[in-house]
Amino acid sequence: MYANSFKLDGVLFQGPFTKASVLAAKYMKSLPDDVFLCTYPRSGTTWVQNILIALYFGVDKVKSSSAVESIALFPLLELKTPRGKFGSQLANEIPKGQQRLLKNHSPPNLAPIDIFTKKRRTIIVVRNPKDVALSFNEFCQANPQLAKFYHCDGLEEFLALFLEGEVPRSSWWDWTKEWIAKCRANPDSILLIHYEDLHSNYSDTIDKITDFLNLTKRTTEEICELREETNVEKMRAIYEKSAVSFIVNKGENKRWQSEFPTEYIAKFDNMTKKYFENDEIIDKFV
Structure with missing residues (x-):
């Protein structure tokens, strides 16, 4: 599969994407009942994707679906497939009357x-x-479409790139601050979920999701x-049988506490404090 590398409006894309596929996703025609996952x-994309599939189509759908079938149920909108179709086109191929679940990064x-x-x-x-x-x-080391762009000599080299925003979708801090602002400005239509809450407050988080979606x-x-x-073990078992086995990783919470270099803990936390200043949400990120 081809792998491109380009910037669009200051955002880095690497992998099976084109400027045309990204813009097609931006300007796609949605339907009133569409649910987006960003x-x-x-x-935690795959985790929440499968939660939503289960909520709309039943748990058995998750258990019986292959990785390819799950991807078809929940297309990545900015993708360009090996056959040349855009993710937004795959969304339009979902049968009429079926709930459309659509994701993007x-x-x-x-x-x-x-x-x-x-x-x-x-969401x-x-x-x-x-x-x-x-x-x-x-992920960048295991994904053959990204490995060609990342020949990092150890974790710290990658962390330096991450701090600079020189990774796919660019700065985590820009992305997150901008989306949090959108959530706060549009509370009735955009729901903010913290990955950590799915670990520590699973039931309450599911209740929040079902209430938001009127389920x-x-x-x-x-x-x-x-x-x-x-759970991650079940998801890994499904994806290990596919060509995208690298999608599901460890799914652990707070792994950074044992694996992050001390120097970079300070660098990441300082960057977070710079972006979010006195915002109470900082406690979720440091």
Whole structure:
């Protein structure tokens, strides 16, 4: 599969993307019932994707779907496939009447415009940048479409690139600050979810999601089954059988505490404090 590298409106794209596919996603025509999932890469995308598939189509759909089928159920909008189709075109191929679940990794300036102009329901997932960077480094080394761009001599070299925003989708800090602002400005249509809350407050987070999407509240038993069938071990077992086995990583929370170089803990936390200043959300990221 081809792998491009380019910047569009200041945002770095690397992998199976083109300027045309990104812009097609931005200007795609949405439907009133569309649900968008927006994440910075390596922030729990696959986990939340499968939670949403289970909430809309049932847990059995997650258990029975291959990686390819899950991707078809939940297309990445800015993607250009090996056959030349854009992710936004795949969205339009979803059968009429079926719930459309659509994901992207773009910052607000390149995300689907209808999210804002037509108030489409959107879930934003954010994660501690130190855990994001650890997962992103491993992803870039394991993904053959990205490995050609990253020949890092150890973790610290990648962390330096991450701090500079020289990784796919550019600065985590820009991306996150901009999306948090959109969430706060549009609370009825854009929901903010913290990756860490899915670990520590799973039931409450699922209740928040179902309430936001006007779905039936799940029972305690249903939430337990949902958690079991969408956990990282189950997801890894599905993806290991595919050509994109590298998508599911460790799925751990606060791994940075044991693996991050001390020098870079300070550098990341200082960058977070610079961007968010007195915002109480800092506590989630340092």
